[in-house]
Amino acid sequence: xxxxxxxxxxxxxxxxxxxxxxxxxxxxxxxxxxxxxxxxxxxxxxxxxxxxxxxxxxxxxxxxxxxxxxxxxxxxxxxxxxxxxxxxxxxxxxxxxxxxxxxxxxxxxxxxxxxxxxxxxxxxxxxxxxxxxxxxxxxxxxxxxxxxxxxxxxxxxxxxxxxxxxxxxxxxxxxxxxxxxxxxxxxxxxxxxxxxxxxxxxxxxxxxxxxxxxxxxxxxxxxxxxxxxxxxxxxxxxxxxxxxxxxxxxxxxxxxxxxxxxxxxxxxxxxxxxxxxxxxxxxxxxxxxxxxxxxxxxxxxxxxxxxxxxxxxxxxxxxxxxxxxxxx
Amino acid sequence: xxxxxxxxxxxxxxxxxxxxxxxxxxxxxxxxxxxxxxxxxxxxxxxxxxxxxxxxxxxxxxxxxxxxxxxxxxxxxxxxxxxxxxxxxxxxxxxxxxxxxxxxxxxxxxxxxxxxxxxxxxxxxxxxxxxxxxxxxxxxxxxxxxxxxxxxxxxxxxxxxxxxxxxxxxxxxxxxxxxxxxxxxxxxxxxxxxxxxxxxxxxxxxxxxxxxxxxxxxxxxxxxxxxxxxxxxxxxxxxxxxxxxxxxxxxxxxxxxxxxxxxxxxxxxxxxxxxxxxxxxxxxxxxxxxxxxxxxxxxxxxxxxxxxxxxxxxxxxxxxxxxxxxxxxxxxxxxxxxxxxxxxxxxxxxxxxxxxxxxxxxxxxxxxxxxxxxxxxxxxxxxxxxxxxxxxxxxxxxxxxxxxxxxxxxxxxxxxxxxxxxxxxxxxxxxxxxxxxxxxxxxxxxxxxxxxxxxxxxxxxxxxxxxxxxxxxxxxxxxxxxxxxxxxxxxxxxxxx
Numbered sequence: 001x002x003x004x005x006x007x008x009x010x011x012x013x014x015x016x017x018x019x020x021x022x023x024x025x026x027x028x029x030x031x032x033x034x035x036x037x038x039x040x041x042x043x044x045x046x047x048x049x050x051x052x053x054x055x056x057x058x059x060x061x062x063x064x065x066x067x068x069x070x071x072x073x074x075x076x077x078x079x080x081x082x083x084x085x086x087x088x089x090x091x092x093x094x095x096x097x098x099x100x101x102x103x104x105x106x107x108x109x110x111x112x113x114x115x116x117x118x119x120x121x122x123x124x125x126x127x128x129x130x131x132x133x134x135x136x137x138x139x140x141x142x143x144x145x146x147x148x149x150x151x152x153x154x155x156x157x158x159x160x161x162x163x164x165x166x167x168x169x170x171x172x173x174x175x176x177x178x179x180x181x182x183x184x185x186x187x188x189x190x191x192x193x194x195x196x197x198x199x200x201x202x203x204x205x206x207x208x209x210x211x212x213x214x215x216x217x218x219x220x221x222x223x224x225x226x227x228x229x230x231x232x233x234x235x236x237x238x239x240x241x242x243x244x245x246x247x248x249x250x251x252x253x254x255x256x257x258x259x260x261x262x263x264x265x266x267x268x269x270x271x272x273x274x275x276x277x278x279x280x281x282x283x284x285x286x287x288x289x290x291x292x293x294x295x296x297x298x299x300x301x302x303x304x305x306x307x308x309x310x311x312x313x314x315x316x317x318x319x320x321x322x323x324x325x326x327x328x
Numbered sequence: 329x330x331x332x333x334x335x336x337x338x339x340x341x342x343x344x345x346x347x348x349x350x351x352x353x354x355x356x357x358x359x360x361x362x363x364x365x366x367x368x369x370x371x372x373x374x375x376x377x378x379x380x381x382x383x384x385x386x387x388x389x390x391x392x393x394x395x396x397x398x399x400x401x402x403x404x405x406x407x408x409x410x411x412x413x414x415x416x417x418x419x420x421x422x423x424x425x426x427x428x429x430x431x432x433x434x435x436x437x438x439x440x441x442x443x444x445x446x447x448x449x450x451x452x453x454x455x456x457x458x459x460x461x462x463x464x465x466x467x468x469x470x471x472x473x474x475x476x477x478x479x480x481x482x483x484x485x486x487x488x489x490x491x492x493x494x495x496x497x498x499x500x501x502x503x504x505x506x507x508x509x510x511x512x513x514x515x516x517x518x519x520x521x522x523x524x525x526x527x528x529x530x531x532x533x534x535x536x537x538x539x540x541x542x543x544x545x546x547x548x549x550x551x552x553x554x555x556x557x558x559x560x561x562x563x564x565x566x567x568x569x570x571x572x573x574x575x576x577x578x579x580x581x582x583x584x585x586x587x588x589x590x591x592x593x594x595x596x597x598x599x600x601x602x603x604x605x606x607x608x609x610x611x612x613x614x615x616x617x618x619x620x621x622x623x624x625x626x627x628x629x630x631x632x633x634x635x636x637x638x639x640x641x642x643x644x645x646x647x648x649x650x651x652x653x654x655x656x657x658x659x660x661x662x663x664x665x666x667x668x669x670x671x672x673x674x675x676x677x678x679x680x681x682x683x684x685x686x687x688x689x690x691x692x693x694x695x696x697x698x699x700x701x702x703x704x705x706x707x708x709x710x711x712x713x714x715x716x717x718x719x720x721x722x723x724x725x726x727x728x729x730x731x732x733x734x735x736x737x738x739x740x741x742x743x744x745x746x747x748x749x750x751x752x753x754x755x756x757x758x759x760x761x762x763x764x765x766x767x768x769x770x771x772x773x774x775x776x777x778x779x780x781x782x783x784x785x786x787x788x789x790x791x792x793x794x795x796x797x798x799x800x801x802x803x804x805x806x807x808x809x810x811x812x813x814x815x816x817x818x819x820x821x822x823x824x825x
Contacts, residue, residue, distance in 0.1 A: 035771040037791050040622030050462060052356035052674035060351060248621050283351045284665050291350050 016221050016257055023174040030173060030218060036209035036245060045240040051280045055314075058276070062311050063101055065275040065303075066093060068293045070128055070264065072107040072301050074135075074232065080115045083108055087119035089328035094308050097315075103304065104293040105158060109134070110147060113154035128158035128198070132183060135202070135231035137162040141179060148186040151195075158196040159187050162231060163215065165205045173218060180222035198226035198264055204236030212242055216249035226262040232299065237267025240277055247285040260289070266299025272310040275303060353667075356674040358461045363452040366538065370401040372408055372561060373544035375415035376554025382407040387534055387563065392458035393671050393680040393715040401537050404562035409529070409569040412558040416500040416527040417575060419555030424497050424525035428484035435480030435523060437550040442473045445546070449539055453511055454671045456538040458680030458716070459634050461672050471796055472515040475814075478798035479519035482819060486524065489816055491825040497525035498601055498824055499577035504567045505540075506583045507533035507682050508637040508738075514540055516813050517580050518557060519798075524822040526578065527556045531570050534563040535683045568594075576600060578822065582639070585736075585762075585807050603811030603821045605639065605803060607736040608764030610785065611757035612642030612793060615750075616651045618769035619791065624658045627742070630767060630793035632666060632678055632720050636740040637686070639808075640765035642793050644726075644733060645744045646753055652746055656724065663720050664707040678740060681716040690718050690739030697723045697732035702743070728759055736762070750775060754782045763805025767793045786812075 019029040053061055071090045073082060083106070090103040105126035106116050116127045129151035133139035139147075148159055161183050167175045180199055187195040199219040203212050219227050227246055230237035243265040250261045265278060275298060282290050290296050305325040313319045371380040381402035388397045402408070423431070442449065449472075450464035459468075487493045501521045505513040510532055521528050532540035540559050547557045560566060564587070571579045571591050581591050582605040595602050612630050614623050630642025647655050671679035681687040698704050706719040718739055726733050726743040733743050747753040757766055766785040768776050776790045786804045789795060796802070801817035803809060811821050 034620045035617070037619035037622035039792060040619065040625055044622070044625050050466065050674070051353065053353060054356045055354040057352060057354040064351070279351065288350045 020174065020177050020221060023172075026173045026177060026218070027171065030214040033213055033217060036213055038209055041209055041245060042241045045244045045281065048244070048280050048284060049240060049277045051277075053276045053280065058310075059314055061276055061279050062272060062307050062314065064291065065272070065279060065298065066307050066311075067101040067104060068297050069103040069304055070105045070107040070266070070297050070299050071103045071304060072232070072266075072299055074107070074109060074130060078109060078112055080112070083112045083115045084119045085328040087116055087125070089304070089326060090125050091120065091123055093304055094311070095326065097312075100308065100311065104297055107160065107299065110151035110154065110156070113151050113156045117155035126157040127155060128160055129154075129156035130160045130162075130231075132161040132179075134160070134162050134200075135233040137164045138166075141182060144179065145182060145186045148183050152187055152189060156195055158198060158226075159183070160198040160200055160228060162200045162202060163219070165202050168206065168211070168215060173214075177218055177222045180219055180224060184223045196225045197223065198228045198262075199224040200228045200231055200266070202231055202234060203229045203239075203242045204234045209241070209245055212245050213249055216246050217253065220249070220253045220259070220261050224261060226264050226297070228264040228266055228299065230265075230267040230299070232267035238265035238269055238299070240281065243278060244281050244285065247281060247290075250290070251286055260295065262295040262297065263290070264297040264299055269298055269300050270302050271306050272303075275307065353675050355670075357670065358451055358454070358672045358674060360451065360455060360672060362447055363455055364448045364542070366399050366452070368399060370399060370537070370541050370561065372402055372404060372412065373541065373547075373557070373559040374408075374412045374555075375418075375558070376548065376552075378544070379411075381405060382411075387561070389456055389535060389537055391455050391715075392535075392682050393712070395714050395716075398456060399538065401541070401561045404531070404560040404566035404569070406569045408560055408562075409566065409573060412529045412560045413500055413502070413570075413573050413575050415555040416529050416558050419553060420497075420499055420527045423522075423527055423553060423556050426525070428486060428523075428525075431523060431525065432480045432483035434550055434552050435476050435483060435519065438546060438552070439473050439476035439480060441546050441549055442469070442476060446470075446473070449511060449542060451672070452542060453536075453539050454679070456536050457507065457510060458671050458682050459637075460676040460679040461674055462676065463634060463679075468509060468512050471798070472511050475512075475515040475519045475798045479523035479818075482520075482816075483523040486819065486823070489819050491820070491823060495524075495823045495825050498822055499526060500575060501526045501528045501578040501580060501822060502570045502573060502576040503528055503530040503580045504571060504583065505530065505532055507536040508634060508639070510536040511539040511543065513582055514543060516582075516818075520813070520818045521578075521580075521822045522556065524819055526822050527558075529558045529560060529570060529576070531560050531562065531567050534561070537561045571595070579603070580811075580821065581605070588809060601821070603813070604809035605811070605813065606764075606807060606809040607738075607762055608639045608641065608804065608808050609644060609734065609736055609760045609762045610640055610642045610765040610767065611644045611646050611753075611760075611783075612767040613646045613747075613753050613757060613769065613779070614648060614651070614655060615753075615768075615770040615772075615775065616648045617771045618651075619771060620651070620655065620658060622791065623655070623769040624662050626767065626769060626791070626793045627659055628662055628666070631742045632663075632740050633794050635678055635681055635718070637682060637738055638794065639736075639738075640787060640794065640802075641738075642765075642767050643737060643741070643743060644757075644760075645742055646747050646756055647744060648753075649746045649748055652744075656722075656744065660705065660707070660722065663722065666707065666709070666720050668709050668717065668719065669712055678720055681718050681739065684716055686738065687716040687718060690737055690741060693732055693735060693737045693739075694721060694723075694741055697726070697730060697741075697743070700730045700732070702726045702730055702732060728756060734760065750779065754779060758782075758784050761807040764803075764808035765789065
């Protein structure tokens, strides 16, 4: 019953091109993935959470975490001014210390892409845009594709799409698969390059770990560049066990196909201590190959200031307080 | 093995995941000073006092991670043992006459003091035993406190434990414990004995006496009446004098099967009640529908927890042939991330082997495994210069006839065997003189029940391993011993029922 092994090496097209040939084959593949034992997964995540990250390791991890942040504002009240100030923060997170790395990306709604793009021009900081009727995904395919195309046309480097959780939970896996493929196609630019596609599962709505593993493989086979836990808009967002499970999925996917996929936990990660726990999971599950902003991101906003305060504490020995970091 | 073994790079088209070198954890050592003051020399704890031995011989306990001497302690003589048994006998009348609710107060107090002093006790245990601070802090000490809390709760409810009204204690209990979980084994022995109204004389192992001696301080701090708990230190000779003492009513021994057998011979035909918790050679059985990543964690926890110094360790991995390559690749990858080294570093996963003698035994059996044709594998990892260390080791191609599949190694060495059908798994799992524990990994609930009914082992874990709880009885079949510790069953060992 070992689906991974049966499909992994040798078979045509990495073994995975055929699994989405029909609803039946896709279902058979996803339901044939090894099960996830909830107690075991949660206890492994908890044990990794007890790692003690001190001194030089902490300094390394803080800077790495800052460089992995998708600094995010996704509010109805967002304005061009708000987005511009967030971009300034992402470029120079600590105005008193130029050695602080810039963040990985600024994440906004599609209508703010042009503003962010302009503010970040030439910096290397990416512009990520949510799309496909974020956060619920409750719209028809043409609307989702138009949403995506608009963001790409406005200059988005990365697209964070949501899957239709209703379709997934009712077992319409092929529909979810085809949507991801279509959005991936919509990420292509006229010059032949393509915006990076992150696929959000909203794991808080998928509920079970088996569902998270299935969604991970579904998205990766459909061409996701990144798999992402959450929108940040529901009660349960990124958790350590869910992220650990997704890290195992990208590890197994690369072993099976040679294709490397990134992971982005998002929502609810607010403290340096939390960020350290996630980096420890990446380190001990995936190793060096994923320890860079190309392959691991934090979807967060308030996390950045806590990292900056801990960074100051580490270099000065004193804890400064929230008025010594900027609020943008 | 029918199949040829493949390395990870051969089974996938992609690159293998490499253990990280970018994000190297800086040392995060717990302070040895947190262990509190360690005296240069210790006597026994008898009748509520620390007393000198009647003999002059002293033993040394060393830190197995550094080989430095931590303290000297007395080699208990027959006279010392007799003195301790007399003190326990004297205390028995009043202690057993106390209402259960009064005995409970002392046990609750001890449990709370253990919690309050848990950091101190955890560090002391790591220093003396070599096990990582992560385990003493997160496993040993919480379980020690939990055991005292649990049996404190029983002390005034013995009428309802199933043996009719007012079940009587046995009298003086002689308790000999091993070095692998020094304080936890003490708790397993002392908590139920005291809750039921017995008094005890306990002998800790000669390589790990320090936490028992610290526990004696806790008994005084808790105001426990003198003579209820007595601790006599020494090696096997002291233990033999204790278990052979004519005035003990109960002998409880946890340790090796040969010593257990000797004690059973010694006590045959006497009225002394005996409980034995001995060796094991547990099968950890992985079916092809198992949750693989969690099974790998369970295998690692089953054999590398506490350096494999666990009587119920999952030292035989029985894996279904159809998933063996996949599972072994994952297991090797995971073993590559185990952090071996300083037990006081908070990030250490595998600490030091407890003694030079134990290291020699592990080394000898591992060499026998190679000679008999099994294939040996261990991850690259740097071991400290001083101290007793052994790499986490895996043997594949092991058959039932190999010594490493039959003898208890009591170290971080895993023997991998394969099976084809559930019936074969049961047959191989049971084909051992031992019967302490077993593990089953499958997503199919009906198969778990089918297997559990057929495995001759005292504990059967399903989709987990090495999980302990004071409410759950623990004990063996066959050469793993008899009697149960823990839970309601654990009361019976100390009651005249």
